[in-house]
Amino acid sequence: MISGKRIRTFIQLLLSLSISVSLGTEAATKKEKKLASDSQTVQINGQIFIVTKGQEAVKLALVPVSIITEKEVQALLSSRAAALNQTRRELVPIILSKQQELDQLTGGNTKSFIQDLTEFDTLSNEQVNQALKCGKVPPSIWRDCLRELRPERIERARVLSAQLEPMRKNTGLVRAELVTASRKYKAGTDPSDFYTYMDGALASGGQLTKSDADGKFSFKFKKSSRLALMAKASRLVGDKEETYRWIVWLPSGKADDGKINITLANDNLLETNCADCVSYRSNIEEHKELSSVVTFSSENLPGAF
The missing domain is CATH 1.10.287 (Helix Hairpins)
Incomplete structure (x- = not known):
């Protein structure tokens, strides 16, 4: 006949094993969650430069770089288009x-x-x-x-x-x-107006980083959807200031090293309306009946006298 003391010892052993299994399972779950979280965090590396007419690559330093989610972009594009289209129709x-x-x-x-x-x-x-x-x-x-x-x-x-x-x-x-x-x-339909609108609407989000002396930047971001980069720079050319604006979708895949690499340069400036650019013309209605209007420029409007 088994004594009460042995029964208590056996029960304690079972409880100990149960707790160990539970703790092990919990630790494994936490590790899996961490790994899943790490897999959603992407390393984004980029460089900002402009190629001059003389084929000189000018690196742009201290340029603020921000990031926008696809959800934010679509919401802002829809809101902007609704307001502009109503005004244009009138x-x-x-x-x-x-x-x-x-x-x-x-x-x-x-x-x-x-x-x-x-x-x-x-x-x-x-x-x-x-x-x-x-x-x-x-x-x-x-x-x-x-x-x-x-x-x-x-x-x-x-x-x-x-x-x-x-x-x-x-x-x-x-x-x-x-x-x-x-x-x-x-009004509001050119690249400059579009960037000002987007930048103002996202001002509360703040910038993520700035480019260094070589025009390079790097940061990590938890990628849950398609992302776009925003950046704006300017420089003096003689006595004239040139301004450069970018709102560009990040590549969807990662490179072999698990990082996303992107270049902001002449070929994806906002005004180029490139394939990877967030289009400043998105959802804006055009009115073919205005093709009969000579011009919208006061310098070229016809005058009889």
């Missing part, structure tokens, strides 16, 4: 209306002015151009301006100029309104 009819109004002012009145001047005269192209120029000069020098035209036409040209003066002013106002609407339509 501006389309305004731009088309102002362009049509400007076309009427510059086309019809110029044609009328030329027809009136050539009613009794057959003018060469040079003389027509000269007549149009005369519509802009002070009356005190009109006779010299119109010296190639018949004298009896000078007074008629003066009358026409006086009649067209209000139209000239109106043309200037319409032109200014068209330029303003067109600039609003384009």
